[in-house]
Amino acid sequence: MLARASLRHFRHHPWQLLLLLLGITLGVAVVSAIEITTDSARHSFREAQIQLYGRTTHRIVGQTPLSESLYVDLRKHPAGWRSAPVISSVVKDRSGKNLLLQLIGVDPLRERGFRDQLNRLSGSGIGFSGLQANPMVVMARTTAKQLGATLNQPLVLDTANGVQRVTLMGVLDDQGDPRLQQLVLMDIGQAQQILGLQGQISHIDLILSEKEAQAVAQWLPDHVRLEATSTVLSEKAQLANALYFNLQALGLLALVVGLFLVFSSVSFSLSQRRPIFAQLRAIGLTVGELYRYLIVELVIIALIGTVSGVVLGVALAQVLLELMLNTLADLYATSPLELLLLEPVTLSKLLLLGVGGCLLAAWKPCRELARITPVSLQQRFVQETQAIKQSRHLSAYWVPVLSGLALVLLWLDSGLWGAFMAVAALLMSGALLMPAALQGLSRVLERLLIVSGVSLKQPLWLMLVRDNRRNLSRTGIAAMALMIAISATVGIGGMVGSFRDAVQLWLGERLNADLYISQTRILPGVRQPLPELFIAELETLEGVEAVATLRRTRLSVAGRQVHLYASELPVKMRSAYRFVSGNRDVIWQQLQQPDHVLISEPLANRTGLGIGDSLVLSTVAGDQPFIVAGVYYDYGSDSGRIMTRADTFSQHWVEQPYGVSLFLSDSHSPTEIAHIIRQRWGGQWDLSIQHASVLLARSVEVFNRTFVITDVLRLLALVVAFVGILSSLLAIQLERQHEVSLLKALGLNRAELTFLLLGQSLLLGLGAGLVAIPVGELLAWTLTGVVQLRAFGWSIPYQPDLYNWLIALLLSMAAAGLASLYPAWRFARHTGIRRWE
Amino acid sequence: MIRGFYPIVVVVLVFTVIGVAGHRWLFNEPQSAAEFSLTDFLSSENIDIDDGLFKKAEPGYVLRFPQDHIAHPEFRSEWWYINGNLQHRDDAQQRFGFQFTVFRQALRTQKRTQQQATSGWLAPQFYMGHAGLGVFTQNRHLVAERFSRQGPGLAGTSSQPLSVWLENWQLRSENDQDLFPAQLNVGVQHNDAGGSFSYRLRLIPEKPRVYQGDQGYSPKRPEPGFASYYYSYTRLRVEGEIRFDDQTIPVTGAAWYDHEWASNSLASYQSGWDWFSLQLEDGRELMFMVLRSKDESGQADFRQVSLFSQSGERLPLDAGNIALDVLEHWQSESGVIWPSGWNMKIPEYDLDLRILPRQKTQENNLSVRYWEGAVSVEGSHAGQGYVELTGYE
Known part of the structure; x- marks a missing residue:
């Protein structure tokens, strides 16, 4: 019976269900996109490393390429350590695809146990003698296809030793194994020859026990050193950690906004159904039954929303990953493999996050609804007074606590996580201030209207302001979400702006010569x-x-x-x-x-x-x-x-x-x-002679490219917030039918009605925007002065940008205004007077 | 004796050209059929198969030393070989045997190697090493194999000091004038096939260098033009230590050294050979080799023999006057049935020898399967030696 009642409710109010789903979907989509992208990027880099290291536990490296005689001496050492010589160099294919490839020169006789790629060699006729005798290369089938290379055909490569011609003599049956991609394997002697590295090798790979490693380290001459692969791998992994971290923080921000939307949607849909629940309670439904039913309903909705969110997230991730890898390649001059990865762990994490987040967001409204006595359920004023009281309580207790926490975290050396928690605490206390701030705003306006005497001439203005205060229980949460989204935009915008300014200033100073010359x-x-x-x-x-x-x-x-x-x-x-x-x-x-x-x-x-x-x-x-x-x-x-x-x-x-x-x-x-x-x-x-100004422009361009991903994500978070807020406000407005009917009955004409609805929304938007500006600025300051320093180690002077303020106000009012346009138009059109329900 | 080296040439070339499958993989992880095999490695048109491209052994050439101790890259194949019967320094009952071979195989003639090749890695010389250790008190036969390209000094020979090496397996003379006395160091670690064992031996010549065949020109078929250059040190005193299972054992004994190089392979009608190197207690040594012809070929076996006196003189002896009978056969785990025990009669010198393996399990089951084992000599004269059997299936 409960389910049937719900179904009927949602059939009559389809947009409510849709908007609820939209909130979940968008929130989850952004988090999924970021999670999948960072996971994939991390994985891509790791795989790119592993394909080069194989099962190598240690590596002998020097400040310069090693002399091959060191390898010979190592092989002639009585201990007989397991070792393999490697020449490694980045090359670029000249076929026009401009694919960066890793050329690896190995001794095929020594590869067993190190890198087993050669085992997958298909096509006969290329044995050791063939590889050794000619500049032949072997690569993964996928890579060959990417290059459009065919067997037995020459391949022209840009190398550190100029343009070189090799022949593709074999393909590795990679079966999509990314570890083999973008590798060009050839014999070490041929690699020396084409790279002009006679007498030299890049490094020596070893498979050693701890004891053996000590012996090797002792045996090595001073100018070379033994590195454990694990250290090198974690070193490389750390490279992009700060970047991933920032992205994940952005993702969580999006989720918080999303959950706020869920909270507001759920609260609203429940408050809509109060009369039905009241009746059901009156005819004997127990608190527990109602509560359980609500949870089940929510889980179903959350599941649908989360799954579609993940699907949308995967699509987004595809776009993001390319951007991200480009950024990383620009920053770190490596060529990662592009590989979208959706692991079961990630998937379940996302599902848990979506559904769990929804339950968390909806838990409170559900419990309250289930607890209230049937009689009070039917009375609206109870809700209003409750909401106002509650918000005061919340503000009074939590705002100082959260602000204090933020201050302490920023003061202490709490690391990057601490900084992000401070940011979250800041946002939360800002959000909690929202209802009080709106009340305050309304009161101030009310006083102004009364003092100025406008209220006598235009009673509608006063009505607008007071009505706004009265509706807080429904609109408060949407306003909080709006504020969070807007302040996040202001904050991140402020940070990126400051960073850009700092980098441009720095580049301008650094590039103070007249001409820069290098080989192309x-x-x-x-x-x-x-x-x-x-x-x-x-x-x-x-x-x-x-x-x-x-x-x-x-x-x-x-x-x-x-x-x-x-x-x-x-x-x-x-x-x-x-x-x-x-x-x-x-x-x-x-x-x-x-x-x-x-x-x-x-x-x-x-x-x-x-x-x-x-x-x-x-x-x-x-x-x-x-x-x-x-x-x-x-x-x-x-x-x-x-x-x-x-x-x-x-x-x-x-x-x-x-x-x-x-x-x-x-x-x-x-x-x-x-x-x-x-x-x-x-x-x-082939000289490249650059004027300082050109070089500056190019450097700025590279830096800007690294911000593309941040910009995209910011935009994404904003879209989520915008759509979400739009939808929840829309829902609230559309549900005011009975109120509108009353107003019409009282004699309000269309223009007056539109004015009232639109004005209320804009007031809400204004309030959110006004609060978002100081919160956003605080956020920007924290991100610039604390998070950047903790994540990257550089300090950036923070420069507030008034332009961001304007954007904040415009955005919040636009979102709020747009949300009431349709309801206003719709209500104004209806002429019929409806009964008070 | 074209032993040791010929199996490689035969296997490699036969497999290469004809593409016979069913050989052993190069790497000792045969579970992956896709791994490189020896033949994959040495295969393709990049090997000069035509004997004519390489230099050939000609009669009348006078071997020169010390330069002929080191590699002859203008010939296709070459090997340096040592075997020896050992015993515990303080307990003659504890007997051991060792074998050490370094094979060189030219993949191409130097001339046909890339003109501008300046990288040492591109030298077209491929080396294979086999090392064996028999522990007869425990009926154990330890054996290892490894490969390397010549590369920038990974394997090869040198004249100052005279040495032959394959990575850390090394035979190194103590002076530049002659190969012996020399140090032989062999260590087998986890990276080699087989168990871990090693030996460090000093080899001191007790008799002068001797020449096989006609002054070192050693024919391998009745037809002219198929021969190798071949010389030996038939009796080297051994002092040193062997190591296995983390125990080090001081040993003494007697060793035999061969160096042989050539460019041609077995005839299509030849299936393999039985090779004997015997050191009699009276101070004489005997090398006897039978290159077996396949039954269906109708060709007679081809035989070579040389008997050396106490002072190292070559004693006149016709190979046709030797009677060799197999006493027993033994089937190894790999299914091959090997002759195991012989009776050798040389009436001219009143020799009636029973040649018995110190243990039957001395099969070298490597990329090439052959039997290489220490033997004792009984009968009219006592002694010891090594026997090599190839081409059995």
Whole structure:
């Protein structure tokens, strides 16, 4: 009987069911999309790593490629450790697909137990002798298809050693196994040959027990080191952790908004059905029965909503994943595999989240409804007085508690989670303030109307304001949701804006030379050295005041990969660096001493190092201590960067300059000098000569691309909030039929009626917008000043943007206004006077 | 004796060209049929199959030392081989046997290798090593196999010092003038097939180097033009230690060394060979080899023999005057029926020898299956030695 009653109810009010479902679906969809995307991205990166490592437990690496004689010595060692030599290099296919591939040169005789890809080799006629004799490659069927490559056909690759031609001689039957994709396997000798790495190998893979690892580490010469695969893998995994974390926080925010919608929809649909429930209770239905029934009904609705949410989420994730992987590839110069992953664990997590969230949101209204006596159920005023009382209670107790919690979390060194909890607490206390704020607003307006005397001339205005207060029990929660969505938008918008400003300012400062010259880069992460002679000749060029070369090497510091850069750092270049603390002149003077370095702010924050501290770096000759001369602002890498002088660098590392910055005298234009350089050397080398302005624009573009995903998600959260709020307001308005009938009976005309309905909505929107602005600004400040610092290690000066305020007000009022347009139009059209139900 | 090395050539080439299946996989994880096999590895048109591309053994060539101790890449195949009967230094009852072989196989002639190849990894030389240890008190036969390309020094030979190695398996002379005295170090770890064992032995020559065939030119068929270069050290004193099951045992004994290289393979009518290297207690040594012809071919077996005196002189002996009878047969777990025990009569020298395996289970079940085992010699003269049997199914 209960079910039948519900069915009839929903048949008469289909939009209520629809809107309830919409709230759940959208909330779950955003969370699912983000969850699946981050999961997939993480998985893609891990798989990309695993395919290179195989069952390797340890790896011998050096600051430079290893000499192959080290491998020979290792193989000739009596202990007979399990080892395999590897040459690894990024190459790009030139067929126009521009796919980045990982070229792996191995000794097929040593691969067993390491990487078993070769086992899947299909097609006969390529044995060891064939692989060894010719520049033949083997790749996964899927990859070959992607490239449009066919067997026995040449394949042209861009390599660090120029353009090389290889032949595709075999495909690996990958059966969709992503671990084999984007790999190009070839014999190590052939790889040496085409990459111009005679006598060198990239690293040595080993399978060792702990005891053996110790023995190997002892046996190794000083300039190379033994790394455990697990450490390297977790290092790589950490790379993008901060990014995933931020996205997940965004996802949870969307879920909170979604659950608010569910809460408001459920509350509303229940309050609608109060008369029916009252009758049922009156004829003997027990509290328990009603309660149980409501839960079952809710679970069914939640399930439907959640499942459709997940489906929608998967579709969204497809789009997001591509964006995300692009972002990651831009940031970290790796080529992950694109692989959408929906694991049973994720799926059940999402289902649990959707259904559980709904139950949590609806639990309270259901319980209250079931508890109230049949008589009071029928009386509306009970609800109103209750709601107002409740909201006062809630505000009085919870707002100070939550705000206090937020403050404590921000004050303490509570890490990233602490910061996010503070953000959540902030939002919650803001939301709890909403009903009180709306009451306050109404009261202030009421007083204004009365004092100004408008209320006498326009009684409708007063009615509008007072009616708004009276309806709070129904509209309060929608207003809270609206406020949360809007303030989240303001907050994230503020953070992204501040970050953009900071990065642009930083880039503008950093790129202070007139011209930047390097060899044209074909492969990400691969930088060709510039010939020494060329650099020497540049110095003698007329109009060139100073030349600064740039070298870099990759190091592992505190468990993460960082780049060490080196330059002559001529005086003109120094203005490019701003320091977190200390006197600039002293810092530059300190850096003149041997073995002094500058470290970037994220590195300083991550390691706790400051001026005068010692930092151990692995040089070509083994580990060496360096002294920190200063900490500079840098947004280039959240792992951190190190900067030192060119002569210090050449004492410890071997990399040659890959770039040159030219500082010109005022009498020469960069265009003119660039022309001269291109004329004189352009024929010899494929030079890329960039004006600072062009480079700046390009760098900003790369940075902007990394924000695409944040922007998309923000938009998504906003859409969810917008649709949700729209729908719940719409539902509330549509249910005011009886009230409208009464008003009509009292003689209100169409225009007056429209004014009343629209005005009330706009007032609600205004209230939400007004509260959202301070809450959003607080949020933005927290995200910028605390979350960014804790997640990435860089500090960003927060800059409030008035534009965001305007957007907030417009958005909230637009949402509220739109929601009442249709009901207003509909009610105004109806002429019939309905009976008070 | 073309032993040891010929099975590889035969197996590789026969399987390669004809594509006969059913061979052993290169890797000792045969559960995955898709794994690379030895033949997969050495297969395809990238191997020079034509004997004519390689240099051939010619009569009249005078072997030169020390340079002929090291590799001859212009010939297709080559191997360095040592066997030895050992005993516990303090307990003559505890007997052991060892075998060590390094095979070299040229995949292509040096000339046909990529012109601009500057990478050491591209040298077209493939090495295979076999190491065996017999523990006769426990009826155990430990054996291991490994492969490597020559690469930038992973396997090969050198003249200063004279040495032959395959990764950490190494025979290394103590001086540059002659190969012996030398150190032999073999360690078998978890990465090799078989159990873990090792030996560190010092090999000291007790007799001079001797030449097989005609001054080292050793024919392998009755037709002219099919031969190898082949020389031996027939008696090397052994001192050192062997290790297995985490126990180290000091040993002494006597070893035999062969080095042989050639470019041609067995005739299609030949099925395999029985090879004997015997060290008699009176100070003489005997090498006897029968290259068996298939029954259906109607061809006679091809025989080679050499008998060396106490001072290392080659004693005149015609291979046709030797009578060899199989006393017994033994079927291994792999199903192959091997001859196991012989009676050898050489009336010219009053030799009537019973040659008995120290234990029957000395089958080397590797990528090539053959029987390589220590034997004792009884009868008219006492002694010991090693026997190698190939081509049995």
